[in-house]
Amino acid sequence: AQSVTQPDIHITVSEGASLELRCNYSYGATPYLFWYVQSPGQGLQLLLKYFSGDTLVQGIKGFEAEFKRSQSSFNLRKPSVHWSDAAEYFCAVEMNRDDKIIFGKGTRLHILP
Amino acid sequence: KAGVTQTPRYLIKTRGQQVTLSCSPISGHRSVSWYQQTPGQGLQFLFEYFSETQRNKGNFPGRFSGRQFSNSRSEMNVSTLELGDSALYLCASSRTGNEQYFGPGTRLTVT
Numbered sequence: 169a170q171s172v173t174q175p176d177i178h179i180t181v182s183e184g185a186s187l188e189l190r191c192n193y194s195y196g197a198t199p200y201l202f203w204y205v206q207s208p209g210q211g212l213q214l215l216l217k218y219f220s221g222d223t224l225v226q227g228i229k230g231f232e233a234e235f236k237r238s239q240s241s242f243n244l245r246k247p248s249v250h251w252s253d254a255a256e257y258f259c260a261v262e263m264n265r266d267d268k269i270i271f272g273k274g275t276r277l278h279i280l281p
Numbered sequence: 282k283a284g285v286t287q288t289p290r291y292l293i294k295t296r297g298q299q300v301t302l303s304c305s306p307i308s309g310h311r312s313v314s315w316y317q318q319t320p321g322q323g324l325q326f327l328f329e330y331f332s333e334t335q336r337n338k339g340n341f342p343g344r345f346s347g348r349q350f351s352n353s354r355s356e357m358n359v360s361t362l363e364l365g366d367s368a369l370y371l372c373a374s375s376r377t378g379n380e381q382y383f384g385p386g387t388r389l390t391v392t
Binding site: 200202204209210211212213214217219258262265266267268269270271272273274 | 373379381382385
């Protein structure tokens with residue numbers, strides 16, 4: 169069955185440090201890929217998406233993600249985190265057009281001052 | 282442009298009761314998806330409606346149902362509530378199905 173794995177449940181980084189959140193998917197073809205962020209008590213906000221083309225995708229709030237077909241990965245990165253980035257981050261995939269979207273379990277990001 | 286709105290934001294129900302949650306999508310969006318979010322299971326897909334038709338369905342029991350109206354507004358209903366139904370229920374709208382925009386959710390507590 170198709171699945172999305174976010175191996176890290178919690179990650180703690182210092183403010184100003186770089187960040188990488190991992191995401192792997194299990195599927196034979198290239199899916200549509202997304203990263204969402206959820207602040208406490210809020211709904212999810214789309215950070216970026218990959219459908220096709222350039223494998224390095226730029227998103228909002230200074231985030232970027234790179235699709236690596238050989239590794240079935242879509243890792244999220246940010247060169248310098250801010251305290252306001254503390255939130256939960258979800259990777260999601262849509263296997264085929266008009267299919268349901270499957271979310272990973274999420275990674276909670278903590279920021280040290 | 283107004284975002285996705287969900288009503289009510291908070292709800293407390295008793296086991297065995299039923300509940301109806303409402304979602305108003307972004308204007309022009311024809312797809313509405315529903316998710317259940319719990320600490321243990323994370324985000325689980327319930328169903329998606331597109332132009333008043335259920336297009337996708339998750340693995341939830343028949344107690345969970347939904348519908349979509351001609352103006353794209355959607356409701357989901359949970360009958361015979363169980364304690365395990367306590368969760369944050371999120372609605373997301375989209376023009377076509379992907380690139381979803383989420384509402385703030387309805388926090389349902391079953392006692």
